[in-house]
Amino acid sequence: MIGALILRDLRRGFTGSAWLPIAFFLLVATLVPFAVGPDAKLLGRIGAGALWIAALTAALLPIERLIEPDRADGVLDQLLLHGVTDETIAAAKIAAHWLTFGPLLFVAAFPAAALLDIDRSALARVLLSIWIGTPGLAALTVAVAALTAGLPRAGSMAGLLLLPLAVPLLIFAAAFCGDGGNQAMALEAAISILLLAGSPFVTAAALRAART
């Protein structure tokens, strides 16, 4: 059932709104040179950080469709009755969400890096930081989506909740992209793993609490 659930979410993602966050990410990357001017040196220096901010804000876009439609439509209840635990549902949601977000973001980082005049070695670090950081970011997004499912103004609430929680990830990802070296990478990976490990349980608890 977990495989079917992941496939279902992938289908819904790719036939629906999976492209929106990526378009948004590219749009933000396009706006940065307009905002700070065309100075290539400056852009190269702030580019990686700007990309990570773009990635974080793009991660907010799909948040309302990750959990709430399934909760409102009784899918989460039926999965439980089919013997799928809430933790398994959460893990499947995280995997599916990452698959519709991480790889696309990875690809979109190439044109975005070109727009910001990020050089080759920095680009390699940006790409690596995306591979390392997006699983944790996806896990955090799913947990926040579950915590805000069914609430009024869930979208804005999710933003207020997600962005502060993503700060540690942002700090070490941006530090690694700058020239923080391997320590920053290790810390980014540690935070990503922590989020991945904790999120299924937080998400599952939120799903249970929302079941009334």
Place this chain on the structure above:
Amino acid sequence: MSALLRFEDVALQRGGRLLFEGLNFELNPGERLQVAGPNGSGKSSLLRLAAGLLRPERGRVDRSPLALADDAPALDRELPLGQALQFWDRAPEQSMEALGLAHLALVPVRLLSSGQLKRATLARVAASNAPLWLLDEPLNALDVDGAKKLGTLVEAHLETGGAVLAASHQKLGGEWRKLELNP
């Protein structure tokens, strides 16, 4: 044969209000029980409790594998009905046929009427092979033909050793044991 569903001294509280307490009953294979009572008396909550989606305040609920049909169809709106039902059970064709849905297999779920959606929800339950069926207001939105087809399905399910617990304020076809809830 042991009971498919057993409530022992069960109390349920929702939103600070005690809906019922000291509830005891058993549902054995081949039996059907209707939970009746006015709006807000806790019929749907009792079904969700029976399904394990709610926890009792006190008491104990033992259940066998079950299938629940409530207001939420749990079918992907953008998929054709046949495919949407297949997510839950590999072979829904027979129960689709039994509820008169066979000709709608290729129609997207979002285009179905509320009566057709209700039939689809019941088809999901019928296809599940679960011995215990929980039906929340099964007659809502169903026409006379739909109600008749549901009656036939319930009879067949009871004959194969299944049991049905239905919550409804309407009269259901056939002989039902009654459990009255009072607010």
